[in-house]
Amino acid sequence: MEKHEPQLTRNQVELELKADRSREMQLQLTSFALMIFLTLIAFGAVMAELMPHWAAGGFLIIMAIVQVYLQLYMFMHMNNKGNTWVKVMMALGIFVALTIVATLRLLIW
Amino acid sequence: MVVKKSGKMLFRLLPIGLMALLLSGCGIPELSALQPRGEGAQMQLEIIKLSLWVMLFVLAIVAVIYIYVLMKFRRKAGDNTVPKQVEGNHTLEIIWTVIPILLLVVLAVPTIKTTVELADAKEAKKNEVINVTANLYWWEFEYPDKGVSTGQELVIPVGKRVAVNLTSKDVIHSFWVPALSGKTDTNPGLDNEMWLQAQEAGTYYGKCAELCGPSHALMDFKVIALEQDDYDAWLKDMKSAKEAETKQLDAKNKKNWTTGEQVYAQNCLSCHGGGKVAPSLTNFGDRQRIAGYLDHDKENLEKWIRNPQKEKQGTKMPGFSEDKISDEELSELADYLLDKKLQ
Amino acid sequence: MGHHSVPNNPITGIPDHVEKATLEGKNKYVAFWFFLGGETTLFASLFGTYIGLHNSGAKEGLRSYDIFEMGLVFIMTMLLLTSSLTSVLAMMAMKRNDVKKMKMWLIITLALGLGFLSGEIYEFNHYYHIGHTFTSSAFGSAFYTLVGFHGAHVLFGLLWISTLLIRNWNRGITVVNAPKYYVSSLYWHFIDVVWVFIFSVVYLMGMVK
Amino acid sequence: MGTHTMGMPKKKTGIMDWLTTVDHKKIGVLYIISGLFFLLVGGVEALMIRFQLIKPMNDFVSGELFNQLITMHGTTMIFLAAMPMLIGYMNAAVPLQIGARDVAFPFLNALGFWLFFFGGVLLNLSWFFGAAPNAGWTAYAPLSTVPESLGVDFYSLGLQISGFGTLMGGINFLVTILNMRAPGMKLMRMPLFTWTAFVASALIVFAFPPLTVGLFLLTFERLFGAHFFDPAAGGNIVIWEHLFWIFGHPEVYILILPAFGIFSEIIPTFARKRLFGYTTMVFATMLIGFLGFMVWVHHMFTVGLGPVANAIFAVATMAIAVPTGVKIFNWLFTLWGGKLTFPVAMLYSVAFIPSFLVGGMTGVMLSVAPADYQYHDSYFVVAHFHYVIVGGVVFGLFAGLYYWFPLMFGKQLNEFWGKIQFWLFFIGFHLTFFPQHILGLTGMPRRVFTYLPNQGWETMNLLSSIGAAFMGVSTIVLVVSIVAALMSKEYVKRDVWGDGRTLEWTLPVPTPEYNFAQIPLVKGLDTYWLEKMAGNKTVSVSEEVGDIHMPNNSILPFVMSVGLFLAGLGFILRLDYGTVGLIIALIGLAMTLFAMFLRSWIDDEGYYIPKAEIEKDLRLEAEKEAK
């Protein structure tokens, strides 16, 4: 194992790393809080019977999409550099998925 | 040698193929989509022809380039030069993107128009509504407003669009009368509709067009187009014949039954009587085919009743062996059935 | 291709982005994302089937709004959502070579997942007893197939992560096992993503009359 | 790097080597041999079909047997012959074309092959249980769920198992192509076959899961009493049709795109000219792949989805003609101005253009929804898809076979017999399938085991059956030719065709297991050609000679696949043989799980081929070249 001689003092780097980490931690915790919040709204809205049937579907789906966006981009780091093909393939997958769901919703009777 | 022939051979094959298409005849008029006898098939043939012309146009262009290229650019013996390495050509590429798009627009517009028109059964519903139910392996045709129902032979009036509701009792089948119109599937648990129209009186062949089991190939039916008067008379006759049959076969009349009637009532009536479990036989004597495809004669009928499985693998009709129906009884039964005609 | 194509970070003692430090790791990472792309259409097909057959053939009293219970689903949702967070925390610990923390968070993740799964088993058992079964109607078949497929994914995730933990208990974090941990955590998040749609589409929308 | 302590493992020999190999070249050979075998099986089924239909009311086979024949013919040809052979070529050529030592996941690659193979065996085993699947390759419910169709269990489980293998293959090739390219091999420098392999793999990743789900639903319905397709319990039969075709349509592009790729390699080689419009070819490939997901309803025009859906999908379908046309014209203009020679590989490529064109034209005709009400489920459709599949895919398979055979086996197929084989097949193909257009238009439904006389169908059916005999004879010639070539002792030299343009032709024959002693440095599209034009004998390299890391062979993929095979078989037999079946199933599952456990427990770090060995190989090769 080769030993690296740090350019900056060890302390400086460590501090920077720590700052990075707490930034990321904050981000993750915020995302989590948001997810919980969205979930609560969704459950709450249904529980309180706030919405007529036709509106419920759309509302719940939007809540879900926002939440899934958070999962993919915050928790799963899909937006990281070098993930172009990952994004392309996920986008295509989601596109195909939407087609499938739309079909089985609309094109059967 | 062989190398040299490749181009010429292909060159020869294309026109031969086209000639074959023209000369091969267009099938028989009762059955061929190329000889339409109904409005639907007519509209479909129009658009088939249109699309064929578009295709022949494209084919011709490609063929010209193809043949030219194959004749012109063969490597001569000993020629070891390297041709110019062409990367591409924008003008050309735009041309062969745009022209196909235009051709497709020419095709797409009538496609949409015809699709919508064929789906419109409003007018047809005013004329007549017929419920078609497909079964393994027979067809039930019910005229709900007229209280009439038949099996295997669909009778329609000439010149009018009639609405057809389609469904199935078991697996998917598909209702197809090529000379009158394209097909629509009969789906178990779901209803479909289409319309049918015949331009002249006559018999048209119908086919089951969806794989439905071992006897899918034998699930033929007929569409008989009658002039309006004949059609009305037919409906009336069917109705009275059915009533007469019901009355005659009532168990209370048992005493004056003939042997044929006796055998029929005891063995066949429970399934064939209602016309739902098995085809109604009220006008069996008038039928053109037995079981949809066998020649309509006594010999075939007896064979069929003895062992339907042999004639139509997988049919739901049980066989009647000698210990159920003796040879004499069978003969009487067949006579009785073949005599079940209108009037 | 040698293993150590990326130098260690002097502070953590492992390469940055340890999960992608080797070509093998990079391959695994990308391959797994593509697999998830495929899983997307897999679950879409299951969702589509479910939506198509929602309440279809179900008897009176066994429709979705008759049987679903908000409370249990809510608890299960919270368990799984939280496990997604703990899984993230485990990966953050992994990246700073903090083996202890990573193990701890992973074990918590497993525990939460197990809790979720118990809830699901309880729920299925309950439905079974009131007559809503796999064979009771098309609705039943579609419901158990969709939710069951998700449940099977959870089960598989639990087995996978525990195998990884046991296998690497004393091995620290290396460029060989880091991609495996990382990819299993992607899988775990994906399970959560699917669940978000299940609780929204199946349970919440199912409860709206 | 330093020294490596891991020694070279003992070389496995003979059959064990083939069962344990993780070398993409050998796996490619396995795929191709098995694919050819299944091609013969499916071909014999086709010949039986044509023999039964040679005259009206023939009684060579019964309706039931006929349905089994068409189902197995379609399923075998698509899933077990065409697709595996194409994946075989991908294995044989793609890593070499991009300058890689192997695929991204050699172990997974082997697993993919064995899953496909045992899935295929399971499916074909149905013949021996007297219950081959009989509901058509489309297996429409509820025909596929009635108790009479016993064989469908073999269909659903066999395809499920082989489908997993295909999915793994797809992911593997995506990653290989993205991550394993040699330095300088930018995306837009990749050979077109690699591009089509890439797009086809992406289609596999998205299209197979819906099939997986469909097959699960079918299995659950048949084995565990579910009601997805049972109207009486609220089920809906249209769901299966959608799921099947959401998979099924992309599937046909999974087949044709790699075939397009093969032609795009062969045509430039034998025209001595670079591919015309390379960039548009790449984008056309992607566009076809993308549009392929939005047109499946054209198989369901008559189902009753309504005029709006039909019209939309009709127009969407037509759109695919545009990128495909771009390809056709680009090929023609590659030929234009070239110096054409016509070995068999080129004959097939040239014959492909008009043959596929006719199939494409009828495809567009079929996409005209109202006209399709007439064509659908008639012989017109059979004619269409054999024109595209045989005239496109099978011609591509044959072309690829003649083209890459020297690369795979170090020997060459006989050109003289090859030409005979070509002409027999070409004539037989048109003779078989052209008359079927007319049959369809004159009212003959497909999947009929017989037909009555006097419906105007006799002549065309007779012609069609005669044509099939031609193809049969041609296939025998091919088989003999392959056997003869394999037995011959005449090895070919590097770059057999003399005009090789891509990296695979720079390699010595037979190719060493590590492929490239030194990973090449790619300088542009057709890099080998560029170097040759610059007067170089071979391509530049990007690294010094050094130790090469190789994966170990493993028997685990084989064991896992046998396990799943037994599990599938056991589940099917459970119905007839009760506990025995269940025991077999459990043993199988245990085998698979145990092998999976071993795989994750034992670290397999591979081994290194020492530098000295590679230097020796290089020396020997140089001597051979000099001679």
Ligand code: HEA
């Ligand atoms: C390799 C396989 C393959 C390929 C490439 C295709 C290609 C196409 N197919 Fe085909 N198809 C099948 C395999 C394939 N098909 C199979 C197996 C079935 C039946 C399955 C079953 O039921 O069992 C089927 C069935 C099928 C149907 C359903 C028929 C029915 O059951 O009723 C339709 C309908 O639209 C269709 C359309 C098309 C079209 C539009 C294309 C297009 O991609 C063709 C595009 C190509 C061209 C058009 C030629 C070149 C273009 C030009 C030179 C440009 C200019 C052209 C114009 C302006 C027209 N196909």
Ligand code: HEA
């Ligand atoms: C890759 C796909 C593929 C290929 C290559 C073929 C190839 C052929 N097909 Fe295929 N076919 C399908 C896919 C394919 N088919 C599909 C999907 C269906 C629909 C099934 C369904 O409806 O469900 C179908 C249906 C189908 C039908 C319609 C059946 C019906 O609807 O009733 C017919 C009829 O003519 C037919 C004929 C042929 C013929 C003659 C060949 C020929 O090209 C075959 C040529 C090959 C040979 C002739 C091999 C000969 C072998 C030997 C001579 C053995 C030698 C042995 C040794 C040396 C050991 N096929």
Ligand code: CUA
């Ligand atoms: Cu009924 Cu085919």
Ligand SMILES: [Cu+2]
């Ligand atoms: Cu298609």
